[in-house]
Amino acid sequence: MMKKRVLGKTGLEVTEISFGGLPMQRCTMEEAGPVLKAALDAGINFIDTARAYTDSEEKIGRHLAGRRQEFYLASKSMARDRDKMAKDVDLSLEMMRTNYIDLYQIHNIKKREDLDAVLAPGGALEALKEAKAAGKIGHIGITGHSISLLVEGIRTGEFSTVQVPFNCIETQALEELFPLAKEMNIGRIVMKPLGGGQIQNIDLALRYILEHDISTAIPGMDQVEQIEQNLAAAKQFRPLTDQEREILMQEAKAIGPNFCRRCGYCMPCAVGIDIPQTFIFHLQYTRYGMKDAIPRRYAEFPVKASACIECGVCEERCPYNLPIRERMKVIARDLG
Numbered sequence: 001m002m003k004k005r006v007l008g009k010t011g012l013e014v015t016e017i018s019f020g021g022l023p024m025q026r027c028t029m030e031e032a033g034p035v036l037k038a039a040l041d042a043g044i045n046f047i048d049t050a051r052a053y054t055d056s057e058e059k060i061g062r063h064l065a066g067r068r069q070e071f072y073l074a075s076k077s078m079a080r081d082r083d084k085m086a087k088d089v090d091l092s093l094e095m096m097r098t099n100y101i102d103l104y105q106i107h108n109i110k111k112r113e114d115l116d117a118v119l120a121p122g123g124a125l126e127a128l129k130e131a132k133a134a135g136k137i138g139h140i141g142i143t144g145h146s147i148s149l150l151v152e153g154i155r156t157g158e159f160s161t162v163q164v165p166f167n168c169i170e171t172q173a174l175e176e177l178f179p180l181a182k183e184m185n186i187g188r189i190v191m192k193p194l195g196g197g198q199i200q201n202i203d204l205a206l207r208y209i210l211e212h213d214i215s216t217a218i219p220g221m222d223q224v225e226q227i228e229q230n231l232a233a234a235k236q237f238r239p240l241t242d243q244e245r246e247i248l249m250q251e252a253k254a255i256g257p258n259f260c261r262r263c264g265y266c267m268p269c270a271v272g273i274d275i276p277q278t279f280i281f282h283l284q285y286t287r288y289g290m291k292d293a294i295p296r297r298y299a300e301f302p303v304k305a306s307a308c309i310e311c312g313v314c315e316e317r318c319p320y321n322l323p324i325r326e327r328m329k330v331i332a333r334d335l336g
């Protein structure tokens, strides 16, 4: 049995390791079925997705509509005004073939204007309150990467959950956001628990998170093996030993704070570079010593880092403010 924790004032009892639906968009409709079903079979009872994750919602609807009573469902939209948010809620319901979404979140509050627009008269929050009153959704949450804006957001008292990155590399949420959320009985959903796939030591990374007073962590999964691997950390949970903590912190230090989480928000690139994939290749080349294999595979890339025209569009979109243009120059120098 998977251990459960209460998701703040929603009262929902969710598994402490749950299912992040972002990588669903990387597999085919057919491949998605076994992964989603395996997650439920393994006892996971909370699935999080988003309108922005291309066909992730559709895959959940297609494969899990018949098992809807077995799990709590969360989605989110980047709509900032009332009308667009109302349409997105209806679209989420349709895509996921359900008449009720347990938690609907304001997605990716990145700038002050986002928060202001959402909370203003005619803003997205109004639509979510109406959807809640109409019985289409159960609870309202907020997500983002800016700790200060999320703190401000939850202080309004309008949200039942907050979703934020937290892992051994990104610990900022521990300082003010999580304690405040706890005090206000707001559910704490941990996104990017494995740093978007960068942290290799999964067992230690997840146990580190579970040591903290969070509600649930939602590692993204698109393979059945990942489910088993992620759940093992929760099932055999024990606090990290000093030695394990040291190993994990060494890995965190080696990765550093400015790494690509493969969220894909920066896409599409103006000239067609696959930005996250290019970063992965470069990481494998520099960090994992794949000096022969990577240049060969990189040679097959249709658009290379050297094609970057430094327009900066991608940097506007990256929630982590990564210096993508600078990185492209380095990658062009190393790989072409």
Ligand code: SF4
Binding pocket: 268, 269, 270, 271, 272, 273, 275, 307, 308, 309, 310, 311, 312, 313, 314, 315, 324, 325, 328
């Ligand atoms: S700055 Fe470079 S990588 Fe970013 S969108 Fe423009 S061309 Fe693409």
Ligand code: SF4
Binding pocket: 259, 260, 261, 262, 263, 264, 265, 266, 267, 275, 276, 317, 318, 319, 320, 321, 322, 324
């Ligand atoms: S560069 Fe930024 S936006 Fe693009 S995938 Fe990486 S973390 Fe996400």
